[in-house]
Amino acid sequence: MSLPLSTRRHSLSHIMAQATRMVMGASAKLAIGPDVDNGWYYDIDFGDATFEESKLKDIEKKMRAIVREGQEFRQFSLSVADAKAFTTAVGETYKYEMICDLEARGETTISFFANIGKFQNPTYAGFEFLNNPDSYCIESADGRSVVPENQGKTNYDFRTATFIDMCQGPHVVNTSEIPEDSFELDKIAGAYWRGDAKNKQLTRIYGLAFDTKTELDAYNTMMEEAKKRDHRILGRKLKLFTISDLVGSGLPLIQPRGMIMRKAIEEYLWELHRDKGYDRVWTPHLAKEELYQTSGHAGKYLEDMFSVYGGTSKENFFLKPMNCPHHMQLFADNQFSYRDMPIRYFEPATVYRDEKTGQLSGLTRVRSITQDDGHLFCRVTQIEEEVTTIVNIIKEFYTTFGLMDGYWVSLSIRDPETPEKYLGSDDVWIIAEWALEKAAIANNLNYRPMPGEAAFYGPKLDFMFKDAIGREWQLATIQCDFNQPNRFELSFKNEKWEEERPVVIHRAISGSLERFMGIMIENFAGVFPLWLAPEQVRIIPVGEAFVTYADEVYREMRTAGLRVKLDDSSDSLGKKMRNAEIDHVNYILVVGEQEMKSSSLAVRNYKTQEKTTEYINDFVTRIQEEIKSKAL
Numbered sequence: 001m002s003l004p005l006s007t008r009r010h011s012l013s014h015i016m017a018q019a020t021r022m023v024m025g026a027s028a029k030l031a032i033g034p035d036v037d038n039g040w041y042y043d044i045d046f047g048d049a050t051f052e053e054s055k056l057k058d059i060e061k062k063m064r065a066i067v068r069e070g071q072e073f074r075q076f077s078l079s080v081a082d083a084k085a086f087t088t089a090v091g092e093t094y095k096y097e098m099i100c101d102l103e104a105r106g107e108t109t110i111s112f113f114a115n116i117g118k119f120q121n122p123t124y125a126g127f128e129f130l131n132n133p134d135s136y137c138i139e140s141a142d143g144r145s146v147v148p149e150n151q152g153k154t155n156y157d158f159r160t161a162t163f164i165d166m167c168q169g170p171h172v173v174n175t176s177e178i179p180e181d182s183f184e185l186d187k188i189a190g191a192y193w194r195g196d197a198k199n200k201q202l203t204r205i206y207g208l209a210f211d212t213k214t215e216l217d218a219y220n221t222m223m224e225e226a227k228k229r230d231h232r233i234l235g236r237k238l239k240l241f242t243i244s245d246l247v248g249s250g251l252p253l254i255q256p257r258g259m260i261m262r263k264a265i266e267e268y269l270w271e272l273h274r275d276k277g278y279d280r281v282w283t284p285h286l287a288k289e290e291l292y293q294t295s296g297h298a299g300k301y302l303e304d305m306f307s308v309y310g311g312t313s314k315e316n317f318f319l320k321p322m323n324c325p326h327h328m329q330l331f332a333d334n335q336f337s338y339r340d341m342p343i344r345y346f347e348p349a350t351v352y353r354d355e356k357t358g359q360l361s362g363l364t365r366v367r368s369i370t371q372d373d374g375h376l377f378c379r380v381t382q383i384e385e386e387v388t389t390i391v392n393i394i395k396e397f398y399t400t401f402g403l404m405d406g407y408w409v410s411l412s413i414r415d416p417e418t419p420e421k422y423l424g425s426d427d428v429w430i431i432a433e434w435a436l437e438k439a440a441i442a443n444n445l446n447y448r449p450m451p452g453e454a455a456f457y458g459p460k461l462d463f464m465f466k467d468a469i470g471r472e473w474q475l476a477t478i479q480c481d482f483n484q485p486n487r488f489e490l491s492f493k494n495e496k497w498e499e500e501r502p503v504v505i506h507r508a509i510s511g512s513l514e515r516f517m518g519i520m521i522e523n524f525a526g527v528f529p530l531w532l533a534p535e536q537v538r539i540i541p542v543g544e545a546f547v548t549y550a551d552e553v554y555r556e557m558r559t560a561g562l563r564v565k566l567d568d569s570s571d572s573l574g575k576k577m578r579n580a581e582i583d584h585v586n587y588i589l590v591v592g593e594q595e596m597k598s599s600s601l602a603v604r605n606y607k608t609q610e611k612t613t614e615y616i617n618d619f620v621t622r623i624q625e626e627i628k629s630k631a632l
Contacts, residue, residue, distance in 0.1 A: 008178050009035035009209045011073065011171040012063070015178075016185070016207055018115060018163040019062035020044060026123065030165065031094040031193060031202055038219060039183070039208040043191050045094070051203045056185040059205075063183075070176035072118035075169055076158055082129045083110035087166070090123060094193065095166045096191060110584065113171055117162035130158040183209040184217055190489065192454040195356065225469045231521035232362040238526055238584060240517075240534070241363060250360040250367030252514060257534035260563065261520075262513055264532050266348050268400070268630075271371045272393045276347040278374065283326035284351065289316045294487055295325040296423045296457060304353045319352035322483075324506055327375040328488040331502070336492040339503065342378035342386055348513065349373055363518030369512040375489070377502040380431070387439035387461075387478055390507050393462060393604055396475045398508050402632050408446045409476070410462040411437055415452030423457050424483040432480040432503075433459045457483045460506075467523040475516065479506035513629050526584045527607050533629045537564040538585040540576045544594035549596040553616060560620045581606060587623065 013033035021028055024046060033042035044051075080103045087096040099110055123131055157162065172178060186206040193199035194434045235241045240258035247253060254262055255304065270280070286308055294296040296303065301321060308317040320326065327345050336343060350370045359365050378386050398404050413433050414422055422429070436459050440447040447461070454460060460479035466472050480506040484490075488510075491499040510516040521527070530536055535559060541550040547568045555568040567576045573590075580588045590602040601619055603612045614622070 003172055003177065005211055007170050008172060008182075009040045009207075010169075011175070011178065012183055012207055013040040014113060014115065014163070014165050014167065015057065015063050015074075016205065016594050017038070017042050017044070019066060020205070021163070022062050023058045024049065024051070029092060029094060033165075038210075039186065041204050041206045042149075042385050043193070043202040043204050045193075045200065045202050051188065053188050056205070056526050058189070060185045063185075065475070066115075066117070067175045067178050067180050068437060069117050071115045071162060073169075073171040074114050074116055074156060074158070075111060075171075076114065076156070077109040077111050078129065079109060080107065083166070084616065086127055086129075089127070092628050093167070093218055094492050098150065098166070106306075110166060111168045112164055112168045113169060114158045114161035115163040115175070116160070117505050118158045119162045120161055121164075124159045124164060125162055127159060130161075146309070153552075160535075176502070178209075179212065181213040182211065183207060184216065190358070192358075197200045197357070201285045208299050217468075222469050222471070224472065229469070229522040229525045231518040232525040234521050235362065235518075235584070238521075238534070244360070247399055249357055250355055250365070252363055252366055252368070254517070258517070260534045261517060261532055261567050263527070265510060265513060265516065266372065269312060269348070269397070270346070272509070273374070276344070276389055277342070277394070278344040281327070281347050282417070283320075283323060283330070283347065283349060285352070286317045286400070287326065289318060291325050292318055293328075295484055296327070296487060296496045297321060297325065302457070304355075306352050306354055313561045321348050321351055321353050323347055323351060323371065323373045324375055324484060324504070325488075327373075327502075328490060329482055331490055332488060335495045336377075338379070338492060338494045338500070341492060342376050342382055343502075344374065344376045345525060346372075346374045363514040363521075363550075366512075366514050367515070368565065370377070371508050372510050372513065374507045374509075376507070376550060377485075377492075377504040378505065380435070380503055382436045383503060383505065383599050384442055384478065386441045387436070387480075388443055388506055390509075391439070391445065394509055398463075398465060400630050401523070403467070403523075408448065408451060408464050408468045409440060410450040410464060411440060411447045412450050412453030412455075412460045412462055414454050414459070418452075421456060422454065424486070428482040428486075429459070432482050434530050435503075436461055436478070450529065455479055455481075456614075457481050458506075467519060473519055475511040475519075476509050477507065477511065481506060498595050528584075528586075529632050530586050530623060531630045533584075534563065535565055535583060535585050536623065536627075537587045537589060538583075539564065539566045539579065539589045539591065540573065541566075541568060542573055542590060546591050546593070546596055550591050553591060553601065556616060557620060560624065562623065587619075589619075 013035065017030050017033060027047055029045040029047070031043035031045065033040060080099060083099050084096060086101060089632045102110060113613050122608065184207065186208050188208070189204045190201045191204040192201050196483065208216060208219065210219060235258070236437060238257060240261065241255055242253040244253060294307070294620050305321050307318040327479070330345060332345060348370060350368050352368055355367050360367070376386050398407070414429055435471060440461060445461070455464070458479055458481035460477055463476040464472055464474050485504055487499050488504055490504060494500040511561060539550045539554050541547045550566055554564055557564040567579070570575065571579070577588065584606060586606055588604040588606060590604070595601055600613055600615050603619060
C-alpha cells in the first residue's frame with residue numbers, strides 16, 4: 001500500500017530539520033514543521049545567525065543524502081517529565097513550551113520520532129531514559145511494522161539515534177521510500193512564533209513535494225506562469241488599484257479603471273438576482289457591541305474585529321465583520337407571515353476584519369472586504385428550493401467567467417472533536433447539515449464532506465474553482481444558519497397564526513469583489529473579456545491629418561456606449577501602438593488616409609493579434625454583441 005503524499009511531505013520536514021542542523025549547526029532551535037498543500041515548512045530560530053536563502057542549496061543537498069542513506073523512522077514516547085528534561089538539555093525551548101501546553105491539557109506522555117542512520121549523534125548519548133523507553137509505536141500509518149522483523153517487538157536504545165524530533169507522526173518507515181527527485185526547497189519567509197506579532201520572528205523554510213518529478217516540474221511551471229500574472233504587478237501597471245502606506249495595509253484604493261471592472265461585476269451579480277425575488281438593502285459600516293454579543297460574534301470572532309471607541313456617545317462600537325447581524329435587524333422590524341416567505345436581502349457591502357499583516361496580499365487578502373452578500377429568511381421546507389436557485393446563479397456566473405470545469409464543493413461541517421467552537425445544539429446542527437447535503441445531492445454537485453470547516457453558526461457549501469493555470473480558489477459560499485434566528489428571536493406567523501422561527505441562508509456568489517477582481521486579473525492575465533475591460537477600444541490616427549476623422553469615430557463609439565479613448569498625442573505611431581498594448585486594450589483601431597476615404601477602420605485584436613479591415617457600423621455592431629453576450 002502506497003503512503004499518502006501528506007505522510008511523505010511531513011517526513012521531509014524532519015529530514016529538512018536534520019539537514020538544516022547539519023548545515024547551520026546544532027544551535028538552530030526547531031519550532032513546528034507541518035505538511036501543507038504543496039509540500040511542507042519548518043519554523044526555525046537561528047538565534048543571532050543570519051540565514052541566507054543561498055543556504056537552501058546546501059540543505060537540499062544534505063536532504064538528498066539522507067534520503068539515499070535510507071534512515072529509519074521510529075516513534076517512541078517519554079513521560080512529560082523526561083520530555084521536559086530532554087528538550088531543556090538540548091535547548092529546544094519551543095518544544096518545551098509545547099510540552100507544557102500538552103501537559104496543561106492532560107497529556108501524560110509525549111511522542112517523539114527518531115531517525116536511525118549511519119551517524120550516531122553524540123548529543124543523545126547521556127540520556128539514559130532514551131534507552132528502552134516505556135513505549136513506542138510499532139506500526140506506521142499504513143499498518144507496516146516500524147521495527148525490522150528480525151528485532152520483533154524489543155525495545156530500542158534511542159541514544160544511538162541520528163536525529164530526534166518531537167512529533168505525533170505519521171512518517172515513512174524509511175527515508176529511501178521518498179523519490180529523490182520529487183522534492184525541492186522553495187523559499188524562506190518570516191513567521192512569528194504561534195502567529196503572534198508579540199512573539200519572536202522565526203525563519204520559515206518552505207519545501208515542495210509531489211508524487212513524481214513530473215508533477216513537481218508541472219507545479220513549478222504553474223508558479224512561473226503565476227508570477228507573470230501577479231495581480232499586484234498587473235494592477236499597478238494597468239492602474240486598476242493602489243496600495244497606500246498612509247491609508248494602511250489591506251485597504252486597497254480602486255482606481256477609475258479598476259472601478260469600471262468592479263461595477264461591471266457588481267451589476268452583473270444584481271442582474272442575476274433581479275428577477276429571483278431579492279430586494280436590495282443598505283446597512284451602516286459599524287454597530288454597537290451589543291449587536292455582536294447577541295449574534296455571537298463577540299464571543300467567537302472578537303479577535304478578528306476592529307473596535308471603535310470614543311465620540312460623544314461614549315459607547316463601544318465595532319466595524320462590522322459581517323452583514324448578517326444587520327440584516328437580522330431588518331427582518332425583525334417587519335411583521336411577516338408564511339405567505340411572505342422567503343424574504344431575500346441583497347447587499348454588496350464592505351465589512352472589516354483584522355487580518356494578520358503578514359497574510360495580506362494585494363486584493364486577494366484584505367482588511368476591507370466587499371461581499372456581494374445575501375441573506376434569505378425561509379422555512380425548513382423551502383431550504384432545498386432556495387439553495388437550488390442559488391446554485392443555478394453560481395453556475396451561470398462562473399460559466400460566464402469560464403471557471404466551471406473541474407469545480408468541486410466542500411460540504412463544510414462541524415469538527416466533532418471540538419464542539420465548543422460552535423453555537424447551537426446538536427439537533428439544530430444535524431438538521432442544517434442534512435439540509436445542505438440533500439440540496440447538494442439534488443443539484444448533482446461534486447461535493448465532499450469536510451469536517452471542521454463549518455462557520456461557528458452553521459454548516460456551508462464552499463465552491464472551489466480552478467483558474468486558467470490550475471490554481472484552486474474558494475469563492476462562492478452557501479451557509480445554512482438555524483442559530484442566529486434563535487439568538488435574535490426572529491419569527492413569522494405560520495398557517496395557524498403561531499410564531500415560527502425562520503432559517504437563514506447566507507450566500508455570496510463572488511465571495512468578495514476585491515478578491516474576485518484579483519483572481520480575475522490573474523486568470524485573464526490582464527486581458528479581460530470585452531464586457532469587463534476598463535478600456536475596450538483605442539483609436540490611433542496615423543498622423544495629425546487624420547485626427548479629425550479619428551475624433552468622428554471616437555464620438556460615434558462613445559454614443560454607442562463603448563469604453564473608448566483617442567490617442568491624438570504627438571507620439572510616433574509605433575509608440576502609440578506599444579502604449580495601447582501595454583494597457584492591454586482589447587481593440588486597437590488605426591486610421592489613416594485609406595480608412596478615412598472608405599469610412600473604415602484597421603482593426604487589431606490585442607488578444608488574438610488578428611488584423612481586419614471593417615466599416616465603422618459593422619465593427620460597432622459586432623463588439624456590442626460581444627459585450628452583450630459576455631463572450632470570453
